[in-house]
Amino acid sequence: MAARPALTRALPHLTSTVLSRSSQYQTSLRSISSLSPLSRTFSTTLPSLDANASTSTSSKPPTPDYAIPDPSRPTHFGFQTVTESEKREKVARVFTSVAEAYDRMNDLMSFGWHRVWKDHFVRTLNPGFSPLTAGPDPRGPQQILDIAGGTGDIAFRMLHTAHVVNRNPDVRVIMSDINRAMLTVGKHRSESLPASQQAALSFLEANAEDLTKARPLVPYPPADPASEEKPFFDPTTATTSIPDNSIDLYTVAFGIRNFSNIPAALREAYRVLKPGGVFACLEFSKADKHPLFNAVYKEWSFRAIPLIGQLVAADRDSYQYLVESIERFPSQEEFRDMILDAGFVIAGEGYEDLTGGVAAIHKGMKPRT
Amino acid sequence: MEVVFRRPAAAISRPKGLKPAASVLVTVSTSSPLSQSQLQLQLQPQQRRPFTFSSLTRPPPNYPGHVPLSFIEKAALAIGSGLMSLRDPRRGDLIAAFAEATATPYFIYRLRDAMLSHPTGRRILRDRPRITSTSLNLPHLRSLPPNTVGRTYVEWLDREHVSPDTRAPVRYIDDEECAYVMQRYRECHDFYHALVGLPTVREGEVALKAFEFCNTLLPMTGLSVFAAGTLKPRERKRFWEVYLPWAVRNGLRAKEIINVYWEEELERDVNDLRAELGIEMPPDMRELRRREREERRRRKAEEEEARRMAAMEAAKAAQGQRQ
Numbered sequence: 001m002a003a004r005p006a007l008t009r010a011l012p013h014l015t016s017t018v019l020s021r022s023s024q025y026q027t028s029l030r031s032i033s034s035l036s037p038l039s040r041t042f043s044t045t046l047p048s049l050d051a052n053a054s055t056s057t058s059s060k061p062p063t064p065d066y067a068i069p070d071p072s073r074p075t076h077f078g079f080q081t082v083t084e085s086e087k088r089e090k091v092a093r094v095f096t097s098v099a100e101a102y103d104r105m106n107d108l109m110s111f112g113w114h115r116v117w118k119d120h121f122v123r124t125l126n127p128g129f130s131p132l133t134a135g136p137d138p139r140g141p142q143q144i145l146d147i148a149g150g151t152g153d154i155a156f157r158m159l160h161t162a163h164v165v166n167r168n169p170d171v172r173v174i175m176s177d178i179n180r181a182m183l184t185v186g187k188h189r190s191e192s193l194p195a196s197q198q199a200a201l202s203f204l205e206a207n208a209e210d211l212t213k214a215r216p217l218v219p220y221p222p223a224d225p226a227s228e229e230k231p232f233f234d235p236t237t238a239t240t241s242i243p244d245n246s247i248d249l250y251t252v253a254f255g256i257r258n259f260s261n262i263p264a265a266l267r268e269a270y271r272v273l274k275p276g277g278v279f280a281c282l283e284f285s286k287a288d289k290h291p292l293f294n295a296v297y298k299e300w301s302f303r304a305i306p307l308i309g310q311l312v313a314a315d316r317d318s319y320q321y322l323v324e325s326i327e328r329f330p331s332q333e334e335f336r337d338m339i340l341d342a343g344f345v346i347a348g349e350g351y352e353d354l355t356g357g358v359a360a361i362h363k364g365m366k367p368r369t
Numbered sequence: 370m371e372v373v374f375r376r377p378a379a380a381i382s383r384p385k386g387l388k389p390a391a392s393v394l395v396t397v398s399t400s401s402p403l404s405q406s407q408l409q410l411q412l413q414p415q416q417r418r419p420f421t422f423s424s425l426t427r428p429p430p431n432y433p434g435h436v437p438l439s440f441i442e443k444a445a446l447a448i449g450s451g452l453m454s455l456r457d458p459r460r461g462d463l464i465a466a467f468a469e470a471t472a473t474p475y476f477i478y479r480l481r482d483a484m485l486s487h488p489t490g491r492r493i494l495r496d497r498p499r500i501t502s503t504s505l506n507l508p509h510l511r512s513l514p515p516n517t518v519g520r521t522y523v524e525w526l527d528r529e530h531v532s533p534d535t536r537a538p539v540r541y542i543d544d545e546e547c548a549y550v551m552q553r554y555r556e557c558h559d560f561y562h563a564l565v566g567l568p569t570v571r572e573g574e575v576a577l578k579a580f581e582f583c584n585t586l587l588p589m590t591g592l593s594v595f596a597a598g599t600l601k602p603r604e605r606k607r608f609w610e611v612y613l614p615w616a617v618r619n620g621l622r623a624k625e626i627i628n629v630y631w632e633e634e635l636e637r638d639v640n641d642l643r644a645e646l647g648i649e650m651p652p653d654m655r656e657l658r659r660r661e662r663e664e665r666r667r668r669k670a671e672e673e674e675a676r677r678m679a680a681m682e683a684a685k686a687a688q689g690q691r692q
Contacts, residue, residue: 303439303441303442304445307442307445307446307449310446310450310462310466311446311449311450311453311463314460314462314463316436316540
């Protein structure tokens, strides 16, 4: 209903099959909810218990063209236009260069507010506590995958919430990043965690667009200076993969705007999540619902942040790229529609604005069928 | 015959709010076949900074790597880089940014005009030579006869255990020619070191900066002299008594060192060059520091010796008393 014109606007390549598939979801969900058809519907009962459960996913729909990673397809790197493979290289250079000063720069750029955002993100996800688990104890085992986990802010918070707040030691977290330098910084930081939390944490080098090729973290910089190890993951050296339907919670915080092909990453998330698993994304978004605040925010972004990058990290260009990539990232509604397009179901509006829209949390669930 | 006049940009008064990048180029051509004299007025493009609330509309760059900054940004960069480079002088990139942020208005234009007023300076501005880590042939310089400029330079590099490195590119100066002038100053810094023989320790850098300020009038060089406050007391005393007077005397008296075409002067006698420029050599700083270190070591050894003797005397006296 409201989704359809928005979907067509945002994704002009959509074929009628995709549209009809999403409308099948809508009809099946509408049949079991009593809400008015004009509002976005959500299910109030477990879809698995519903006798009229739709069988539309019995045959998997073909992946649309734009969701298949293509190294020569043009995309954007900040305000420049580059191919997908070039973007991967450039992003790798940016993050290798900022890895050491990353956390300090985050604090300086947002006046420490990024910590509030991340705390809220993890608290609303409440890992380690799943009331839909069969049995009296809502603390079942959970596997969490933190994509673009880098220096570990989200993963460490997940471990703390699950192990300490919810007292559920059965929660394991995989921290994944394509950039070895960032992941190595995260590993160093994890050494100050309690031992039980460190035991539940593992590190994985992977490209989120293809999680069938991954590999455990290799130390960086390499002990042998003559070796050819690059600071980011090379899929030809992959040794492991993440199987289908194996993850309970897939999170990505402030990483998805750097991906070369976001629809491919969303479909990969859909693949690895268990039915009923949750996709959660914390990302910078549009604050244009508050024009004056937005103007001040843009001034701060484009004038002060590259300057702070120059003074603190000796790297103006990386921070110029970061603010430009925020500018280029789709709006809340457009990104929600991309999540829907990948097959997830959403609740309510599908996103939650933080700090007036400066950041937004998008959540989706892989439907149980 | 073509006569080229250029009024110094520093002398042009320009309305507020416009970037001071204008200069008027007047060419008088008397050999034109069409008319006796042709006056052509060419106005250099003036950068009109748009007053807009969105910083997404920066004016286009004037040269590769150029980042046009607004006044507040430039002021913030100047203050930030100045304070942080005072705290950590090893951040060469911040010192470079500080130089660029404080060079406008007036000072970099004055330096550019000083180059334009001198025939060698004009040639440098036309040829735009660059000194990078690969452009100098060090083995060839080592083979030159002693007391040549090139040999002195290489000997200084070896003595200080440094190598010529590619300096950071200029990014924040709007006028393209002035950006080259700043880049040239930055790349010739090591040659100035070799010319006056000052080492790369903090004391030597501060003394050289004082000399450069009196000669080039760039604000970064003058403000760097405040780094003398971070020197050790002995070094500060030496700076105040010896090197600052030397720097002021020679910097003011000497010809503009920015106008030296170093690539052509490499095989010339260095004392000849110094005499032409009007520079006298300061006392050898490394020698002074070494002598002072030895003096201190000797005095400490003497004190140690005296203390040991006193202790032995006391022990002997105590033993004598007991017996």
